[in-house]
Amino acid sequence: MANQINLSYSDILKGIQEELARGSDEEARGKICEQIAMLSFEMAKLKQKQKVYAAALRRQGSGTPGGASHAASDLPQFAQIDMRDALDALDGFYALEYGNEGPYRWTGPGSTVRFRVWVDRSVPMQLDATMYSFGDERNRSEITLKVNGVEVPVRCGDKVIRSEAFPVSDETGATEIMFNIPHIFRPADQGQEDTRMLGVAFAGLKISPAST
Numbered sequence: 466m467a468n469q470i471n472l473s474y475s476d477i478l479k480g481i482q483e484e485l486a487r488g489s490d491e492e493a494r495g496k497i498c499e500q501i502a503m504l505s506f507e508m509a510k511l512k513q514k515q516k517v518y519a520a521a522l523r524r525q526g527s528g529t530p531g532g533a534s535h536a537a538s539d540l541p542q543f544a545q546i547d548m549r550d551a552l553d554a555l556d557g558f559y560a561l562e563y564g565n566e567g568p569y570r571w572t573g574p575g576s577t578v579r580f581r582v583w584v585d586r587s588v589p590m591q592l593d594a595t596m597y598s599f600g601d602e603r604n605r606s607e608i609t610l611k612v613n614g615v616e617v618p619v620r621c622g623d624k625v626i627r628s629e630a631f632p633v634s635d636e637t638g639a640t641e642i643m644f645n646i647p648h649i650f651r652p653a654d655q656g657q658e659d660t661r662m663l664g665v666a667f668a669g670l671k672i673s674p675a676s677t
Contacts (some may be wrong), residue, residue, distance in 0.1 A: 542590070543584070543674075548570045558578060569668045581640070581642070592619075594670045595667070596624050600648065604646055606621065607648070612643075631675075649662050
């Protein structure tokens with residue numbers, strides 16, 4: 466079902482019917498359930514994004530200090546990016562891949578990657594990123610993070626990156642989360658078939674109020 470944005474309803478329906486016809490009734494039921502679950506997931510994510518964007522627009526349109534404070538409270542104090550999310554939130558990533566632990570995306574070919582999130586910055590927030598791989602092990606101790614251009618210290622565990630609290634801000638607009646991955650590599654140089662330049666592989670990212 467991927468890459469079907471430009472197809473017509475008839476094309477999509479025909480494709481689903483042909484896919485279901487190739488398997489048994491049990492396989493068809495499984496595929497239908499999978500499609501319904503994926504559509505429900507995507508609808509829920511779209512509805513949440515609409516609420517966040519609407520709150521952000523209200524905040525940007527507030528002309529008085531009182532109005533801005535009220536609108537800021539409409540922005541969520543939690544943001545989560547699933548690697549299956551639309552690419553408009555991501556910059557500097559390769560296509561979605563799947564492993565034993567779920568979906569992930571490698572960064573590359575450059576060393577800088579960006580996430581964009583709409584979140585309430587009037588309170589201290591922190592980042593937790595779940596990693597599929599750090600690639601070159603030196604990245605674990607040398608990766609750096611900037612939030613709207615301000616460097617924020619991070620600590621890397623086995624499969625997690627956790628930041629210190631972001632600086633509190635009343636700025637409007639999306640928050641830009643930028644990682645610099647100092648060590649990139651080419652799997653082909655290690656005898657593998659993959660010729661891409663890779664940094665690290667993210668499995669997910671969330672922004673939430675900083676723990677005390």
